[in-house]
Amino acid sequence: MSGFIATNLPKVTSLFTAMAAFFIILAVIFVIAGLVNGKKARPIALVVFLAPAIILLLAGLVIPTGRTILFSFMNPNSDGFVGFENYAWIATDPGVRTVLFNTALWTILTPLFTTALGLYLAVMLDRMRGESIPKSLIFMPMAISFVGASIIFKFMYEYRDPGDSQIGLLSAIVQAIGFGPSNWLLVKPLNTLLLMVVFIWTQTGFAMVILSAAIKGVPTDVLEASALDGATGWKLFRGVTFPMVRTTFVVVLATMVVASLKLFDIVRTMTGGNFGTSVLANEMYSQIFVQFDAGKGSALAVMLFLSVTPIFIYNIRSLRRERSNK
Amino acid sequence: MSKDLVDLITAKPDVRNKKRKLNGKERFWLIFRYISLTFIWFLVVMPIYVMVINSLKGVKNVYLTNAFKLPEKLDFSAWSVAWSGTDYFPQSISDSMTRTLFFVIQASIISAIIGSINGYVFAKWKFRGSNLVFTLFLFGMFIPYQAIMIPLVRIATTLELNKSIYVLVLAHVIYGIPICTLIFRNYYEAIPNELIEAARVDKASMVRTYRSIILPLSVPAFVVVLIWQFTSAWNDFLFAIFLTGGSPKLAVATTALNFITGSSNQVYYGVNMTASLIVSLPTLIVYIFLGRYFLRGLLSGSLKG
Numbered sequence A: 001m002s003g004f005i006a007t008n009l010p011k012v013t014s015l016f017t018a019m020a021a022f023f024i025i026l027a028v029i030f031v032i033a034g035l036v037n038g039k040k041a042r043p044i045a046l047v048v049f050l051a052p053a054i055i056l057l058l059a060g061l062v063i064p065t066g067r068t069i070l071f072s073f074m075n076p077n078s079d080g081f082v083g084f085e086n087y088a089w090i091a092t093d094p095g096v097r098t099v100l101f102n103t104a105l106w107t108i109l110t111p112l113f114t115t116a117l118g119l120y121l122a123v124m125l126d127r128m129r130g131e132s133i134p135k136s137l138i139f140m141p142m143a144i145s146f147v148g149a150s151i152i153f154k155f156m157y158e159y160r161d162p163g164d165s166q167i168g169l170l171s172a173i174v175q176a177i178g179f180g181p182s183n184w185l186l187v188k189p190l191n192t193l194l195l196m197v198v199f200i201w202t203q204t205g206f207a208m209v210i211l212s213a214a215i216k217g218v219p220t221d222v223l224e225a226s227a228l229d230g231a232t233g234w235k236l237f238r239g240v241t242f243p244m245v246r247t248t249f250v251v252v253l254a255t256m257v258v259a260s261l262k263l264f265d266i267v268r269t270m271t272g273g274n275f276g277t278s279v280l281a282n283e284m285y286s287q288i289f290v291q292f293d294a295g296k297g298s299a300l301a302v303m304l305f306l307s308v309t310p311i312f313i314y315n316i317r318s319l320r321r322e323r324s325n326k
Numbered sequence B: 001m002s003k004d005l006v007d008l009i010t011a012k013p014d015v016r017n018k019k020r021k022l023n024g025k026e027r028f029w030l031i032f033r034y035i036s037l038t039f040i041w042f043l044v045v046m047p048i049y050v051m052v053i054n055s056l057k058g059v060k061n062v063y064l065t066n067a068f069k070l071p072e073k074l075d076f077s078a079w080s081v082a083w084s085g086t087d088y089f090p091q092s093i094s095d096s097m098t099r100t101l102f103f104v105i106q107a108s109i110i111s112a113i114i115g116s117i118n119g120y121v122f123a124k125w126k127f128r129g130s131n132l133v134f135t136l137f138l139f140g141m142f143i144p145y146q147a148i149m150i151p152l153v154r155i156a157t158t159l160e161l162n163k164s165i166y167v168l169v170l171a172h173v174i175y176g177i178p179i180c181t182l183i184f185r186n187y188y189e190a191i192p193n194e195l196i197e198a199a200r201v202d203k204a205s206m207v208r209t210y211r212s213i214i215l216p217l218s219v220p221a222f223v224v225v226l227i228w229q230f231t232s233a234w235n236d237f238l239f240a241i242f243l244t245g246g247s248p249k250l251a252v253a254t255t256a257l258n259f260i261t262g263s264s265n266q267v268y269y270g271v272n273m274t275a276s277l278i279v280s281l282p283t284l285i286v287y288i289f290l291g292r293y294f295l296r297g298l299l300s301g302s303l304k305g
Helices: A002-015 A017-035 A038-071 A085-092 A094-125 A132-143 A146-156 A169-177 A190-216 A220-228 A233-261 A265-270 A280-289 A294-325 B002-010 B024-054 B077-084 B094-124 B130-142 B146-158 B166-188 B193-201 B206-217 B219-235 B238-244 B253-263 B269-289 B291-304
Strands: none
Touching: A017 A038, A017 B094, A017 B206, A038 A294, A038 B094, A038 B130, A038 B146, A038 B166, A038 B206, A085 A094, A085 A294, A094 A132, A094 A190, A094 A233, A094 A280, A094 B024, A132 A190, A132 B024, A132 B269, A146 A169, A146 A190, A146 A265, A146 B024, A146 B219, A146 B253, A146 B269, A190 A233, A190 A265, A190 B024, A220 A233, A233 A294, A265 A280, A265 B253, A280 A294, A280 B146, A294 B130, A294 B146, B024 B269, B077 B269, B094 B130, B094 B166, B094 B206, B094 B219, B094 B253, B094 B269, B130 B166, B146 B238, B166 B219, B166 B238, B193 B206, B219 B269, B219 B291, B238 B253, B253 B269, B269 B291
């Protein structure tokens, strides 16, 4: 252990240079801004406060987005324009059709299932004695990265030849029921569904926690009044609880839609996009690092960007509405 | 908003259901409720259970017959192999873990400070056009990072930034600014304007007001933001593989995990499970001990999409 510390200590000191540099710059800027007095003080302070962030965001967001759009109309090396060729490729290539189909499947099935399961858990666990313990355990996978989760599930889906002893848990369970084991991750379209399980596993807890907070926000007297009217179980849920948490439900659903649109880690680590499991974000990676085609890769990125935009606009609008209601 | 939500979640359940005899139908629903919950709960917890127990069985002792069972005797050999590697398993995660820790800490602290300063301006010093600028920040929260990745990789390659881990510090600072700013802005909006006005009457400058009034009040928001940034940078795979993916020397926790489990022909499940567990430990520890703040960050941050 001491050897470990000894070898790593120099690394530690050198690794914190970025932070040291940042603090020195910050201190200098603040001292200068603090010196200025009088009428000019406020605009100068504003510039000092906001300029670093705005410069970083312009350089890191706005300009690159523009360049991606530009690249999507260019050839693999981005040194000549090809018009809409890359988009035509997206529209006609059968391989891309599978990718688009999978992405659509991901964005429809995963959010619905995750949010519905989260809602079910939130409703069922609500006001149960000791609810916080099962809740915190269900929430736990949220702290594990998609990569880590994928590796656990790879183990669960592992396959050995039928003669050998099966090591994967899924194969074991299926064999116990009386079916043969299968090389799960090679079977289309089952493999895409199995990848979705990883997403659902990590995200359900998140949906549950948010919805559970919304349910707890339903006033007690409303519940009591409907209980007096004889509403219980399903009726109470459909007539009272769900309408009161509908907004939150939509928000969680939208969050999940965006997350599954952008999904990359699970597909990359579990199948690398092979066996017909690729999605937009993964295909884009393959186009850049395997095919070295920045044009097609950018066109895919633009597709991704465009599909998120309506949700972004919707969110900005509801955020504005919320603020003006305050 | 988030504080109320967290209180609601962590609050003791109120006893709204007065104790009384249940009729048949109600009893059926109660049993159904418990059975379905136990089933789901079992499904959710099982992968974690499998990961933990199979990491304690040594390098080569994971089979179907014992995959569900507790280890007969504790064997930590998989831990030492996963941590430092051996001759037949040369990859190790100790290097990448320390590397990740240092880059993540730096990125979190820097983006938290920038977020705090910006949040202060957007909450208390609104200026002409501040809404427009704020929309730029929101845009940064919603954008799929794939949309900026290709130009980012190119510029990092041209400037040779991708040869050092600082490229990830820079990336997580830039793309962390929007969410950090939003969390701080929401937090600062709750600080009474009178405090700021009083400082203004005393002719305190903007910088001075920030330093002596705002900053001392910001500790809770800093905790939330730091935890949020820490976990999201720690678990990030996208930036890591695009910006440093080609170089095993710059492997961070997630990319190292991907190398380990993807590269060897002979698969050592004990080691794989241990490596996943070790890599997940920092975020799990944060969640277990600072769950309240973790949740708060998630509530205010993750609804971004």
